[in-house]
Amino acid sequence: MGDKMAEDVKDVNQVPWDEWAKEHCDPFKASRKPEALEDVVVLDLSYGNFAGLYASSLLAEYGAKVIRIEPPGGDISRKMTPFGLKLKDTGLAYIVEGRNKYHITLNLETEEGREVLRELVEKADVLIETYKPGYMDSLGVGYRQLKKINPGLIYCAIYSYGHFGPKAKSNRPDYDVVNQAMGGIAWTTGIPEEYEEYPEHARVPTKLGPWLGWYVGGGFAAFGIMVALYWKRFTGEGQFIDVSEPEAMAKVTNYYVQYYHAKKKVINRVANFDPAVFVYTLVKAKDGMAFMAGFSDVNFYALTEIIGRPDLREKYPTIKERLTPENWPVVLHEIEKWTSERTQQEIIQATLDYKGEGTCVAGEVWTPKQTFEQENWWLRGGLRKIRDPDYGEVVVQGVVAKHEKTPGRIKWVCRPVGADNEYIYKEMLGYGKARLEELKSKGVI
Amino acid sequence: MNPEKVDLESLPYTEYIREILNPEEIFDKPEPLKGIRVLDIGTLIFGPMVATYLAEFGAEVIHVEMPGRGDTMRPLTPFADFYKNLAAGFEATNNSKYHITIDMRTPEGKDLIYRLAKRSDVIVENYRPGTVDRWGIGYRQLSKINPRLIYISMSGFGQWGPFTFRPSYDAVAQAVSGLIETTGFPDAIPLKAGAWIGDFYGALMGAFAVMVALYWRENTGEGQYIDHPQAENLMRNMDWTWIYIGLTGKNRERYGNRDVAIVPSDIVRAKDGYVAIAAFNEDEFRGLCEAMGRFDIFEKYTNIEERLKEENQAVIYKVLHEWAREKSVAELEELAEKFGFAAAKVMSAKDQYEDDHWRARKSVWIYEDPIWGELAEVAPVPKLSETPGRIKWTARPVGIDNEHVFIRLLGMSQEELEELYKKGVIGKWDENIPFACPPPDWDGKSGIFFP
Numbered sequence: 001m002g003d004k005m006a007e008d009v010k011d012v013n014q015v016p017w018d019e020w021a022k023e024h025c026d027p028f029k030a031s032r033k034p035e036a037l038e039d040v041v042v043l044d045l046s047y048g049n050f051a052g053l054y055a056s057s058l059l060a061e062y063g064a065k066v067i068r069i070e071p072p073g074g075d076i077s078r079k080m081t082p083f084g085l086k087l088k089d090t091g092l093a094y095i096v097e098g099r100n101k102y103h104i105t106l107n108l109e110t111e112e113g114r115e116v117l118r119e120l121v122e123k124a125d126v127l128i129e130t131y132k133p134g135y136m137d138s139l140g141v142g143y144r145q146l147k148k149i150n151p152g153l154i155y156c157a158i159y160s161y162g163h164f165g166p167k168a169k170s171n172r173p174d175y176d177v178v179n180q181a182m183g184g185i186a187w188t189t190g191i192p193e194e195y196e197e198y199p200e201h202a203r204v205p206t207k208l209g210p211w212l213g214w215y216v217g218g219g220f221a222a223f224g225i226m227v228a229l230y231w232k233r234f235t236g237e238g239q240f241i242d243v244s245e246p247e248a249m250a251k252v253t254n255y256y257v258q259y260y261h262a263k264k265k266v267i268n269r270v271a272n273f274d275p276a277v278f279v280y281t282l283v284k285a286k287d288g289m290a291f292m293a294g295f296s297d298v299n300f301y302a303l304t305e306i307i308g309r310p311d312l313r314e315k316y317p318t319i320k321e322r323l324t325p326e327n328w329p330v331v332l333h334e335i336e337k338w339t340s341e342r343t344q345q346e347i348i349q350a351t352l353d354y355k356g357e358g359t360c361v362a363g364e365v366w367t368p369k370q371t372f373e374q375e376n377w378w379l380r381g382g383l384r385k386i387r388d389p390d391y392g393e394v395v396v397q398g399v400v401a402k403h404e405k406t407p408g409r410i411k412w413v414c415r416p417v418g419a420d421n422e423y424i425y426k427e428m429l430g431y432g433k434a435r436l437e438e439l440k441s442k443g444v445i
Numbered sequence: 446m447n448p449e450k451v452d453l454e455s456l457p458y459t460e461y462i463r464e465i466l467n468p469e470e471i472f473d474k475p476e477p478l479k480g481i482r483v484l485d486i487g488t489l490i491f492g493p494m495v496a497t498y499l500a501e502f503g504a505e506v507i508h509v510e511m512p513g514r515g516d517t518m519r520p521l522t523p524f525a526d527f528y529k530n531l532a533a534g535f536e537a538t539n540n541s542k543y544h545i546t547i548d549m550r551t552p553e554g555k556d557l558i559y560r561l562a563k564r565s566d567v568i569v570e571n572y573r574p575g576t577v578d579r580w581g582i583g584y585r586q587l588s589k590i591n592p593r594l595i596y597i598s599m600s601g602f603g604q605w606g607p608f609t610f611r612p613s614y615d616a617v618a619q620a621v622s623g624l625i626e627t628t629g630f631p632d633a634i635p636l637k638a639g640a641w642i643g644d645f646y647g648a649l650m651g652a653f654a655v656m657v658a659l660y661w662r663e664n665t666g667e668g669q670y671i672d673h674p675q676a677e678n679l680m681r682n683m684d685w686t687w688i689y690i691g692l693t694g695k696n697r698e699r700y701g702n703r704d705v706a707i708v709p710s711d712i713v714r715a716k717d718g719y720v721a722i723a724a725f726n727e728d729e730f731r732g733l734c735e736a737m738g739r740f741d742i743f744e745k746y747t748n749i750e751e752r753l754k755e756e757n758q759a760v761i762y763k764v765l766h767e768w769a770r771e772k773s774v775a776e777l778e779e780l781a782e783k784f785g786f787a788a789a790k791v792m793s794a795k796d797q798y799e800d801d802h803w804r805a806r807k808s809v810w811i812y813e814d815p816i817w818g819e820l821a822e823v824a825p826v827p828k829l830s831e832t833p834g835r836i837k838w839t840a841r842p843v844g845i846d847n848e849h850v851f852i853r854l855l856g857m858s859q860e861e862l863e864e865l866y867k868k869g870v871i872g873k874w875d876e877n878i879p880f881a882c883p884p885p886d887w888d889g890k891s892g893i894f895f896p
Contacts, residue, residue: 018575021603025604025672076725079725080707080725082685083706083755084754095688133458133462134457137461144454156827162806163458164459164463168459168802170782171781173724173787175710176704177711177787178787181792182721182790184792185638186702186712188639188640189638190629190636191629199632204712204714206702207628207702208627208642209624209627209683209697210682212642219650219653221827223649223653224826226657227656227832228829229656230477230656230660233663239830240462240465240466242830243826244806244808244826247806247823252645254534255536257821257822258533260798261819261820261821262821263526263528267794270639272636274616275523276523276524276533282616282625282635282637290620296517323524323525324524361613361617363611363616364621365626366622366623367623367696368683368687369696369697371622371680376606395687395688395691396687400650400654400677401671401672401673402604402673402674403654405661
């Protein structure tokens with residue numbers, strides 16, 4: 001069997017690999033290909049929470065029919081925007097996560113509104129909500145009630161403390177910053193107290209700039225939903241999914257819980273060093289900062305060769321010496337003697353020109369504006385300029401994974417509050433104009 | 446789940462949810478990805494962690510390493526501080542997998558990969574773009590052997606484009622995406638995240654992309670290729686950054702712990718620790734202002750648009766910091782509970798590990814590993830009521846599952862294996878490399894699945 005297989009694989013086309021990959025995974029050809037999730041219907045009831053919005057964005061990128069259900073006044077997320085900047089009546093962050101979604105309104109605080117929701121649930125595969133635990137249940141539209149209407153429903157609830165456990169009944173709302181705080185990432189990010197060359201207010205636990213405390217939670221929610229959809233395909237069975245964003249953050253915050261259990265030691269913030277890898281740090285360049293790495297013995301060899309400092313190998317011969325925190329600032333200082341005389345580009349070029357043993361990696365540290373200017377993302381669709389009928393020409397981040405056969409895509413960027421009421425209520429529930437007028441007059445939509 | 450035990454309908458909500466998600470009943474429930482076989486031929490974190498997320502939901506994951514030394518990840522532990530030969534980094538990146546060895550550069554090794562690929566559903570790799578193709582075990586080759594194969598390549602910049610062949614690590618992705626330059630205080634330095642978030646989180650999104658492809662495969666029976674770029678994933682998660690730059694032409698600066706889009710939202714220094722505080726909607730903001738005894742602030746800045754103005758942000762944040770400085774962490778958390786705003790202690794791994802709430806949720810998963818004894822992991826994150834994720838065992842010594850996989854799965858004979866051992870195509874751990882080995886106190890039998 002082995003020989004036969006070896007024969008089979010020989011016959012591959014001789015196109016260079018990157019050309020093959022571009023040809024087959026080019027996001028600009030996505031509209032010619034099918035969508036993986038086109039039979040999935042998602043109701044997104046997120047409110048004031050970008051974890052929920054991001055989860056439904058991911059599903060919408062792959063073709064799920066996502067219906068955003070907002071209260072008649074609109075989701076407060078539309079107001080979360082830098083310095084109050086809006087396009088029409090919607091904040092910038094919301095516009096980014098409005099992609100491919102139908103936007104309808106529905107007032108769950110009315111019985112008629114809840115009846116409409118039940119009708120929609122009958123036709124849905126997934127429901128996402130971010131209210132405090134028990135809110136939906138108290139309205140009679142929680143998981144335990146809705147699964148009776150639709151046993152195939154996948155009900156995903158997202159909340160900082162999750163939906164069970166002693167703190168699940170908390171009265172505290174869910175925000176990015178509290179998720180980053182509880183998730184452990186803020187504890188390990190930042191400048192240590194004792195680095196006195198920096199101002200005092202900056203020597204504190206530091207959150208990541210963007211809303212990773214929400215986005216990471218949303219990513220895990222979308223993954224959980226996909227796992228549940230896969231199971232549903234075989235069994236028809238729905239289920240409940242509980243996602244706590246701080247737990248999600250802890251899952252991607254290295255090995256810190258594992259290490260605490262084994263050694264009863266806490267990993268604290270170490271500025272731009274890394275407790276398990278050195279050299280793996282930011283260095284000062286002539287024109288900003290750069291990243292440099294050369295950790296294992298052979299790669300540290302490469303680094304010291306490049307900067308012409310073989311003496312450092314003798315002083316710090318094994319990872320034991322190189323992982324001693326007291327040595328970090330000392331070695332960094334020595335490395336910076338070389339890097340601070342060079343530009344980012346010169347540092348990178350030197351690592352690329354090196355032909356000896358081992359690999360030393362270097363890279364630029366860019367401001368977002370510099371990142372924005374790199375052609376690479378525009379060619380790969382990581383950043384997209386889109387002309388949207390509602391919001392005009394905007395730049396948004398594109399679809400990350402490039403699937404060969406069922407690529408994700410952006411079809412439209414966002415919709416105003418209630419913009420799809422007429423279409424969705426007609427298409428899914430058969431409501432005519434008169435019925436919509438009636439619901440509107442009662443404050444239901 | 447047991448109707449005699451409890452009447453689910455009458456339970457208060459969170460207790461009802463506890464019943465349907467009962468952490469003690471996880472192993473009584475089915476695994477959603479059972480029957481999916483994943484060949485994890487990558488190294489370090491970005492590839493292997495994709496497979497770990499799938500393993501936690503029941504996929505059978507075979508992690509392929511080099512004979513002797515094993516995965517490059519095996520020595521990654523803080524301060525070179527190992528736990529019985531086990532590196533904390535390697536532990537966190539691999540659980541519930543089978544660990545085999547193959548030297549993939551040899552013809553015999555390649556043949557083993559072909560045989561495994563024929564029987565697998567998913568392959569994950571994270572070598573530099575073009576490497577596996579050159580080795581003859583890329584998608585172009587293996588999809589011929591198995592057209593149902595889903596093949597995902599995880600890389601820094603993707604498989605084509607001007608940056609494709611640049612070497613990349615987590616920190617490179619953090620640096621070029623702009624994430625580092627948005628983190629930290631404007632009057633200090635840009636900061637790397639205190640974790641390899643580009644790897645661990647990027648891998649999650651790789652697992653999501655695999656699930657999308659698995660779902661589609663049920664329609665057509667066809668596998669496909671997925672190109673998953675790390676830096677683009679971080680950029681995707683940077684909320685309003687790009688639309689803001691596109692519209693204003695301005696850079697997104699570093700704002701320290703302050704949120705400039707949600708006001709107030711910040712981390713404050715309390716008497717005995719640090720606390721994150723946020724209050725955006727009117728009720729929450731009123732609650733916070735009442736707790737601060739500053740109803741004047743509420744009245745002045747009730748309107749969200751007013752609060753988001755740069756000059757007003759500064760006033761509100763100043764008041765918040767001055768007030769919080771005099772309070773303890775516990776006091777701030779209690780006030781938040783009472784007045785309905787958000788406040789949470791900045792938690793360390795110790796705080797998380799000891800937290801009663803996380804323990805009750807089994808979010809810190811303490812278990813008995815057959816080789817290493819008692820360990821703790823962060824539990825599988827989405828908690829599913831009918832098909833929950835689970836952790837079975839942690840990373841295993843180099844090559845320990847060779848027999849289990851090559852004999853039980855591929856049906857190879859002992860003689861064939863001996864030949865491959867002799868040629869160095871496969872192998873066990875090198876006794877001279879502690880981090881490749883079982884723990885020093887190992888009895889030589891525990892945790893061996895076959896023979």
